[in-house]
Amino acid sequence: MTTTTSPNAAPDTPAPLADVTRDEASLRRFLHGLPGVDQVGVEQRAAALGTRSIKKDAKRWAIDTAISMVDLTTLEGADTRGKVRGLAAKALRPDPERQDCPRVAAVCVYPDMVEAAVDALKGSAVHVASVATGFPSGRTSREVKLADTRLAVEYGADEVDMVIDRGAFLEGRYMDVFDEIRAIKAASGEAHLKVILETGELATYDNVRRASWLALLAGGDFIKTSTGKVSPAATLPVTHVMLQAVHDWHEQTGELRGVKPAGGIRTAKDAIKYLVAVHEVAGEQWLTPDLFRFGASSLLNDLLLQRRTQVDGHYSGPDYVTVD
């Protein structure tokens, strides 16, 4: 079920950009009219910002903030309810011996695991995110993607991580991609929608910028780099381009949308580089779990170890953090 034109510009597309999504030609003109991204320049800037030296109080703050931004994730064929319950327990008490340790933002699971997660997290502020829409490849019909989304929401997910149709995007069928995001957004109801661009398959920074704007125009609450199933997953320069997109979106519409790098971020040191980028590219308004998340699994334990190092003054080692 694909249409080449939207019936009307949706009321939720902000006024200055309402005309942009009128038809395929307008959308293409807009996306291709965005300023290009110079690869050398953006990679240089990312590398330069990566040399910021974050010490002492700033490091403590950054580690705690990063923990509070983690979407603790398990997305394996071998996932079981037991595995998910263990993950939920970790989400509630990341460092059981340190009462002052913040909780993570959410746990992120496959749709059929949502109930187990919701049940385990009942009464807490930790969100339950579900991947949907034929994750990770998205190579299935619109009906299946919508059903997948509804299922996740029915089971109690309050966040949906969808994947865009990269095939349609690379074919230049931008309106199809746009319509699909809109349809999934509608099917998600109250749940927050994170739109996975799978930047590793988009190949160029220009495409990352266009896909970011496409997802923002279609109403994505968050733009997310990757599924974690494709290499390369999140990188600093790609995240720079996406942070710039939400910054520019805010300048043009006044709306705040979020960014989520996912996959391959394993160390506290890397996480802090991302926070510096959030701070200096998007702006400090984005330094909150409402607008920035890390899609991660092993990152959390490194953050906890570094947190202990900061507090205790010495490194404690991997046997002092819990592995579920």
Next chain:
Amino acid sequence: MGIFEYAPAPESRDIANLKDHYRPFIGGEFVDGSGEPLKTVNPATEEILAEVGTASVSDVDTAVRAARKAYDTVWSKMPGSERAKYLFRIARLIQERSRELAVLESLDNGKPIKESRDSDVPTAAAHFFYHAGWADKLEYAGYGPNPKPLGVAGQVIPWNFPLLMLAWKIAPALATGNTVVLKPAETTPLTALVFAEICQQAELPPGVVNILPGAGDIGAAIVEHGDVDKIAFTGSTEVGKLIQRTVAGTRKKLTLELGGKAANVVFDDAPLDQAVEGIVNGIFFNQGHVCCAGSRLLVQESVAEEVMEKLRYRVSTLRMGDPLDKNTDIGAINSAEQLAKIRGLVESGDAEGAQRWTSPCPVPDRGFFFAPTVFSDVHQSMRIAREEIFGPVLSVLTFRTPDEAVAKANNTPYGLSAGIWTEKGSRILWMANKLRAGVVWANTFNRFDPAAPFGGYQESGFGREGGRTGLEAYLSV
């Protein structure tokens, strides 16, 4: 105050091995100069760092004799492959002592440690490595089958890149078989004197390199000395003209690398975010104390507003403060005198009707600091569009068509560098052909490599430094 305050991350000043007293280096030894000692100041705190002995006119003569003797007896006779070993050794010693040199450079000059650490010192080492490679291959450089050195080179360098400018001067001179008498700038003599220690460590034959701290009169004495065969100067156009007058009619070879007022040209089809980065790098790198700084931004009218918005946001994120803090983006102005000059030109911008915008970043209450400043509504007739400010002050002009961009970019007595920002490859090539500037950067700015020749047109000087082309200045061709 924001929620993510970066805690201070200062590099320890102990690493600089700062001594109370430094002395001139003549004939392979540190000697008491007979000039009036000068005190070198940390521009970020206005504290005195050290007392530096200076040379007198008679010391200049002693140094030139030492250089001549080293040239006649050792250096000009030595095979290139042997000279190369000394240059490689110097390059490696610069790397080994890189942290010390970086911290000392930031203390003496006021530039941020991230720049001295990641740019100045590594590039200085690279120049010695590169020229070491040339030392035994000069017959393949295109200057004849057996190109000969000139003899004794007198070299005078500025305060903006003290160690890097020394490397640009000494590396090609030594590689081609010349010996050197070099005067570092009055306000930044320290890394040059540590370099003298490195020459000793490398067991460079005495007299091959001589370093004479002092003021302009010592520079003049070097230029005027009868037994100097070649003069290389980097500094102001005003002094460059004096030198050219002095050297006129003598047999001395001369190269001058002087001021600039580079146009950084942004077209409407540029990668705007990276162009903004390039604009920032072009004018705020080293506090704008760069001869090839992109101090005139020419932006196409159709994107001027958008570029200015992005630029102001980006500039307001620049961190100004302690040069030794690893998170500092903008350090101190090198001297009170330079700060006064910047202020004077900024006032002229106000008086002539340009719109001044200043970054809201906090300004330290001690030391010589000047907040990043952007002037819009600038026109070619204003002083801030014509004169070199040599500080963190950008003048923004607009243009309508590519031809107008070329006309405005070239409308300057200078011609050292230029920048082009467009995603249209054919336009880059077209512009680069039309721009009268020694270096043209496309979709980047302030990139340096020892293999790339650097130099100017018109009042930016003549001669080239770096690359195969740069060897010519030190060869008898």
